[in-house]
Amino acid sequence: MRVRPTLSWTPSEDLPPGTTDPGPVADALSAGGVLVLSGAGISTESGIPDYRGENGSLSRHTPMTYQDFTSSAQARRRYWARSHLGWRTFGRARPNAGHRAVTAFERHGLLSGLITQNVDGLHQAAGSEGVVELHGSLDRVVCLSCGGFSPRRELARRLEEANPGFAPVAAAINPDGDADLTDEQVGDFHVLPCAFCGGVLKPDVVFFGETVPPRRVEHCRALVREATTLLILGSSLTVMSGLRFVRQAAEAGKPVLIVNRDPTRGDRHARARVALPLGATLTTVAGRLGIPLDGQATA
Missing domain, CATH: 3.40.50.1220 (TPP-binding domain)
Known part of the structure; x- marks a missing residue:
């Protein structure tokens, strides 16, 4: 465990x-x-933003854990809705x-x-x-079933098509690319499976609680x-x-x-x-x- x-x-x-x-x-x-x-x-x-520090996101936000992500379909829905929105902002950041x-x-x-x-x-x-x-990196996605990798931009395109009009206003963007959304804003966001085997997709990052x-x-x-x-x-x-x-x-x-x-x-x-x-x-x-x-x- x-x-x-x-x-x-x-x-x-x-x-x-x-x-x-x-x-x-x-x-x-x-x-x-x-x-x-x-x-x-x-x-x-x-x-x-960073996690800690004076205005760190941990003062208002607990990152998704590996255990929650893998054990709950609703947690995955919440994560991907928030992460999809956060990716739009996160991807515009410059060095x-x-x-x-x-x-x-x-x-x-x-x-x-x-x-x-x-x-x-x-x-x-x-x-x-x-x-x-x-x-790891947010610009890659891995399937937990077949182990295949794919570009995040491809999943972002698929999610846009599956969730037309999804554009809630986030309270903040966090260091893991996760946007702060309420359950009401997440709504019935449609999560997509692996395009190759139908398995669960996860960003190729190490979640809290993961090794x-x-x-x-x-x-x-x-x-x-x-x-x-x-x-x-x-x-x-x-x-x-x-x-x-x-x-x-x-x-x-x-x-x-x-x-x-x-x-x-x-x-x-x-x-x-x-x-x-x-x-x-x-x-x-x-x-x-x-x-x-x-x-x-x-x-």
């Missing part, structure tokens, strides 16, 4: 304070071999300065790898290559072993899927650096936490390293 993960975390008073000096990040990047682990916080400047800076660091040979906990595809949209999507594929976890552990420094960007590290890599790096004596305005569960393992907005911080770091962003000279 899979156990639902903890969805909230309260910082203890003995965590080290954050700093406003991005110097340690610039120093680590200048030496190269940096492995980046990004979280929802790097996408907030693209209009996608911000933080994503562009990470891509620039990669292209200048300063990174050994990039792992993201996000499912929004914005690192790839910014031009990053070899991104390890720890929790990250072991092979993917081992690949990430190998990246940690090969890196000289682990740089956390915009993750509270509340759930173990990301925190385990911080612990692995710390136990191996590798420096851990965090850029996140709020305290994180990994602060006690970090050399420093830069408590500043990500886009501005990474742009400043790029400027110190003489790395241009978007083809323009940095200040």
